[in-house]
Amino acid sequence: MSFNILISDPLSEDGIQPLREAENVHVVMETNLSPEELEERISEFDALLVRSSTQVTRSVISKGKNLKIIGRAGVGVDNIDLDAATEHGVIVVNAPNGNTNSAAEHTMAMLMSLSRNIPQAYLSLKNHQWDRKKYVGVELRDKTLGIVGLGRIGTEVATRAKGQRMNVVAYDPFFTEEKAEKMGIGYGTLEEVIQQADFITVHTPLLKETRHMINGKAFEMMKDGVYIINCARGGIIDEDALYDAIVSNKVAGAALDVFEEEPFMDHKLLELPEVVATPHLGASTLEAQEIVAVDVSEDVLRYLNGDTVRNPVNLPSLSKDVMKKVEPYFHLAEKLGSFLIDLVDEVAQEIHISYAGELYDMEVAPITRNTVKGILKRHLGMHVNDVNALYLAERKGIIVNENKTSTAKGFTNLITVEMKTKSQVRKVSGTLLNGMGARIVNVDDYSVDVRPEGHMVVIEHTDQPGVIGRLGSLLAEHDINIATMQVDRSDVGGKAIMILTIDRHLDDPALKDLDELEVIKEVVAIDL
Numbered sequence: 050m051s052f053n054i055l056i057s058d059p060l061s062e063d064g065i066q067p068l069r070e071a072e073n074v075h076v077v078m079e080t081n082l083s084p085e086e087l088e089e090r091i092s093e094f095d096a097l098l099v100r101s102s103t104q105v106t107r108s109v110i111s112k113g114k115n116l117k118i119i120g121r122a123g124v125g126v127d128n129i130d131l132d133a134a135t136e137h138g139v140i141v142v143n144a145p146n147g148n149t150n151s152a153a154e155h156t157m158a159m160l161m162s163l164s165r166n167i168p169q170a171y172l173s174l175k176n177h178q179w180d181r182k183k184y185v186g187v188e189l190r191d192k193t194l195g196i197v198g199l200g201r202i203g204t205e206v207a208t209r210a211k212g213q214r215m216n217v218v219a220y221d222p223f224f225t226e227e228k229a230e231k232m233g234i235g236y237g238t239l240e241e242v243i244q245q246a247d248f249i250t251v252h253t254p255l256l257k258e259t260r261h262m263i264n265g266k267a268f269e270m271m272k273d274g275v276y277i278i279n280c281a282r283g284g285i286i287d288e289d290a291l292y293d294a295i296v297s298n299k300v301a302g303a304a305l306d307v308f309e310e311e312p313f314m315d316h317k318l319l320e321l322p323e324v325v326a327t328p329h330l331g332a333s334t335l336e337a338q339e340i341v342a343v344d345v346s347e348d349v350l351r352y353l354n355g356d357t358v359r360n361p362v363n364l365p366s367l368s369k370d371v372m373k374k375v376e377p378y379f380h381l382a383e384k385l386g387s388f389l390i391d392l393v394d395e396v397a398q399e400i401h402i403s404y405a406g407e408l409y410d411m412e413v414a415p416i417t418r419n420t421v422k423g424i425l426k427r428h429l430g431m432h433v434n435d436v437n438a439l440y441l442a443e444r445k446g447i448i449v450n451e452n453k454t455s456t457a458k459g460f461t462n463l464i465t466v467e468m469k470t471k472s473q474v475r476k477v478s479g480t481l482l483n484g485m486g487a488r489i490v491n492v493d494d495y496s497v498d499v500r501p502e503g504h505m506v507v508i509e510h511t512d513q514p515g516v517i518g519r520l521g522s523l524l525a526e527h528d529i530n531i532a533t534m535q536v537d538r539s540d541v542g543g544k545a546i547m548i549l550t551i552d553r554h555l556d557d558p559a560l561k562d563l564d565e566l567e568v569i570k571e572v573v574a575i576d577l
């Protein structure tokens with residue numbers, strides 16, 4: 050069997066040698082296709098290889114009648130519609146390790162350019178100015194580097210910064226005091242890290258939680274004269290807030306490799322002399338480009354030839370029979386995981402999943418993967434899927450186990466997810482009702498009946514008259530409509546729980562007002 054492969058972004062010619070040498074493969078490199086041309090041509094191909102420029106949209110994927118695999122020569126897969134790929138049975142692979150070193154080195158280059166005004170001084174000299182006073186810099190030695198996101202790249206940056214004799218302090222939800230001690234660096238919350246740092250560098254994926262995590266409020270907490278570096282993703286730092294912070298001299302300078310919108314020709318941040326910038330060059334080295342191209346090429350060949358891939362980003366293949374039985378539970382499992390992680394609002398240390406009733410006789414491993422995916426997505430983002438969820442959990446030191454029991458408390462099937470975090474153990478159970486979809490039926494030891502979807506508020510309160518009325522009025526004051534309400538209590542006048550589904554996200558002002566009500570012990574907003 051022979052396969053057609055389209056490479057639509059510039060990839061290292063040495064890196065794609067495995068493809069060029071394969072006998073059953075025909076490679077077409079077309080790096081200037083418009084989105085319309087890509088949609089028109091994609092049905093000719095079995096595989097598509099991209100970097101970050103090609104937008105692999107739902108429309109491209111749905112027109113790819115022969116498309117079997119998409120290879121991303123790099124880490125971030127935010128230019129590929131993963132849901133659409135999964136829905137269309139197209140596997141996505143990436144190259145998560147190949148550009149770590151280059152991205153870390155680029156970060157260090159940006160850090161040093163910033164501290165010593167190298168780009169500005171170079172431009173000045175090119176303009177025939179010999180200005181030594183204007184470009185006095187600051188030393189890195191004994192300064193504190195705050196790292197937000199201590200994954201592959203963040204960790205490499207930490208090691209290099211220590212080599213510059215900097216103090217390093219990091220925040221990552223998966224980072225612990227013990228790990229910090231082993232690495233010889235400091236550990237703190239996001240606030241603590243940004244308050245202590247002289248230089249701040251971000252290395253998280255761009256997620257709902259990380260979008261604008263460095264915003265106006267964060268800048269206010271920082272030291273005067275702080276320096277900011279972003280070689281991860283545009284959007285983690287609020288560009289408008291950064292602009293204001295530089296103009297007001299709160300921030301002494303910023304080094305940016307990535308932007309909220311790319312590519313661009315003009316950008317207001319680049320009008321500021323304190324900003325140094327590169328056009329998304331973090332991974333642009335000969336070495337990284339060769340390694341990432343080799344990695345994806347090999348995975349693409351493996352897959353086309355029927356072998357297992359090394360770096361899957363989305364779906365595994367299950368036998369049709371197993372799939373038919375377990376697939377209906379995937380959605381419920383993922384929602385239970387997402388519900389629980391929102392409820393605890395802390396990183397999971399242990400996850401115990403219990404399957405009861407008719408699930409007793411099923412192959413539940415794929416359901417477990419979906420549950421863990423729901424939990425990990427909160428911090429690791431869209432690239433978590435049921436293929437890599439357990440691998441990522443293991444990498445993050447999270448214990449995952451499952452057990453089966455025949456007692457399903459009167460339900461025909463029941464999934465119970467219990468999560469242990471640093472400070473609490475919480476659990477949630479759900480079931481699939483025949484013909485009526487998924488329901489959450491227990492939260493901790495309370496019985497409820499809620500569809501796991503949309504915007505929710507979980508409120509722990511004291512069982513006493515008037516609570517429901519006060520809550521209802523308060524939400525009405527914030528123009529929030531209650532769609533459904535479930536209440537249960539431990540005993541009369543004791544602890545009670547209320548789960549509301551509401552028509553829009555519970556925003557911070559409403560959350561704060563609810564939290565201030567005396568009868569309320571805990572209020573959590575959940576968006577599924």
Ligand SMILES: NC(=O)C1=CN([C@@H]2O[C@H](COP(=O)(O)OP(=O)(O)OC[C@H]3O[C@@H](n4cnc5c(N)ncnc54)[C@H](O)[C@@H]3O)[C@@H](O)[C@H]2O)C=CC1
Nearest residue numbers: 125152198199200201202221252253254280281331332428
């Ligand atoms: N400029 C460029 O050319 C390149 C950019 N990148 C980008 O760099 C970023 C990091 O890449 P890797 O280190 O390979 O990824 P990684 O997955 O190894 O590390 C990301 C880390 O961020 C942490 N994180 C998630 N949510 C967080 C939060 N709310 N606060 C703090 N930490 C959080 C995760 O726990 C994880 O440890 C990605 O966005 C990637 O796309 C990667 C390579 C090149």
Ligand SMILES: O=C(O)CCC(=O)C(=O)O
Nearest residue numbers: 100101123124125332333
């Ligand atoms: O392909 C590139 O050059 C971008 C690399 C990148 O941003 C990534 O790997 O996430």
